[in-house]
Amino acid sequence: KAGVTQTPRYLIKTRGQQVTLSCSPISGHRSVSWYQQTPGQGLQFLFEYFSETQRNKGNFPGRFSGRQFSNSRSEMNVSTLELGDSALYLCASSFFPSTDTQYFGPGTRLTVL
Amino acid sequence: KNEVEQSPQNLTAQEGEFITINCSYSVGISALHWLQQHPGGGIVSLFMLSSGKKKHGRLIATINIQEKHSSLHITASHPRDSAVYICAARSNFGNEKLTFGTGTRLTIIP
Numbered sequence: 619k620a621g622v623t624q625t626p627r628y629l630i631k632t633r634g635q636q637v638t639l640s641c642s643p644i645s646g647h648r649s650v651s652w653y654q655q656t657p658g659q660g661l662q663f664l665f666e667y668f669s670e671t672q673r674n675k676g677n678f679p680g681r682f683s684g685r686q687f688s689n690s691r692s693e694m695n696v697s698t699l700e701l702g703d704s705a706l707y708l709c710a711s712s713f714f715p716s717t718d719t720q721y722f723g724p725g726t727r728l729t730v731l
Numbered sequence: 732k733n734e735v736e737q738s739p740q741n742l743t744a745q746e747g748e749f750i751t752i753n754c755s756y757s758v759g760i761s762a763l764h765w766l767q768q769h770p771g772g773g774i775v776s777l778f779m780l781s782s783g784k785k786k787h788g789r790l791i792a793t794i795n796i797q798e799k800h801s802s803l804h805i806t807a808s809h810p811r812d813s814a815v816y817i818c819a820a821r822s823n824f825g826n827e828k829l830t831f832g833t834g835t836r837l838t839i840i841p
Contacts (some may be wrong), residue, residue, distance in 0.1 A: 651829075653773075661817065661831040678833050706772050715827075720764075722774040 620645065620725035622711050630676075630729045636697040639726045643711030645691050650692040651720065652684060655706040664707075667692055668715045704730045734758050735820050736830035745840050750805040752835045754818035761823040763801045765792050768815045777803070777816075793819070810839045 623642045631637050643650050652664040663676040667686035684694040690711075696703055706727050710720035735756045744750055754763070778785050778792040780801070785792050789808075794801040805812055815834045819840040822828055 653829075661819070663830070666828075667838045676828060689736075708774060710774075710776075714790050719776050719779050721776065722766075727772070727774045 622709060622721055624709055624723040624726050625706075626726060627724065628727050628729075630731060631699050632731050636695060637694045637699060637728060638693055639707055639709075639728075641692045641694075641709035641711075641723060643692070643709075644721055647711035647713055647721070648690050649652060649712045649715040649718070650686055650690065650712045651712075651715075652670050652692070652694050653708045653710070654678075655708060655725075656702075656704070661708075664694065666715055673694055673715055699730045701730050704728060733833070734830045735818060735832040737818055737835050739835060741836045741838075742806055743838045743840065746809060748808050748839075749810070750803075750808050750837065750839075752803045752816050752818075752837070754801045754803070754832055756799050756801075756818075756820040756830075758820060758830070759823045760799075760820045761822040761827065763794050764819040764821065764829070765801075766805050766817040766819060768817060770814075774817075792805065805837075808839045810841050813837055813839050 625640045649668045651666040655661045665684050666674040670686045681697045688693040706725045708725045710722045712718035712720045738753045762781045764779050780794050789806045791804040815817045815836050817834045818832045819829045
């Protein structure tokens with residue numbers, strides 16, 4: 619069974635631009651969570667989706683948004699990029715939210731110049 | 732004070748040694764996760780536990796709900812165990828979000 623895939627793997631943007639990251643969960647998984655990892659803050663929870671609905675959201679500004687499609691694939695969008703948004707963005711999928719083991723994708727490394 | 736604290740931050744040991752990594756949390760939780768992250772970023776979920784003890788190969792995870800403490804043990808450590816180990820607490824109220832510890836960087840010397 620294929621694992622969680624994330625595209626693109628690497629991305630370079632400039633301040634003020636916007637970016638869309640994509641996550642394809644393991645087949646059959648309906649829950650997708652997104653995380654940001656930086657050297658200073660470590661791993662932080664962004665949001666969690668289940669069956670196309672956002673269940674939970676972390677403490678990030680409204681510039682960070684996401685959605686989940688009917689095939690469980692998910693996208694996250696960051697608008698008006700700031701230098702501090704440079705990070706590794708990870709998504710993880712599971713059958714059900716909260717109570718299930720999560721399987722992580724390889725991440726998208728975003729660099730904002 | 733962070734809601735999830737890990738210790739030690741860095742740990743270097745000789746191959747074959749018994750390793751213990753500790754995680755303390757201050758919030759009520761429904762589950763505690765242990766993750767392994769190798770250089771390059773890939774994260775693997777090792778354990779999810781809400782009580783007692785779980786074992787997988789040379790890895791053992793325990794949790795004491797009353798003391799709000801969990802430990803990850805590695806027996807007969809091997810250089811391939813070198814990685815960052817992260818604990819994460821799943822809150823049992825509100826948005827049930829995962830809060831992560833800062834990680835323990837483990838280096839096993841042959």
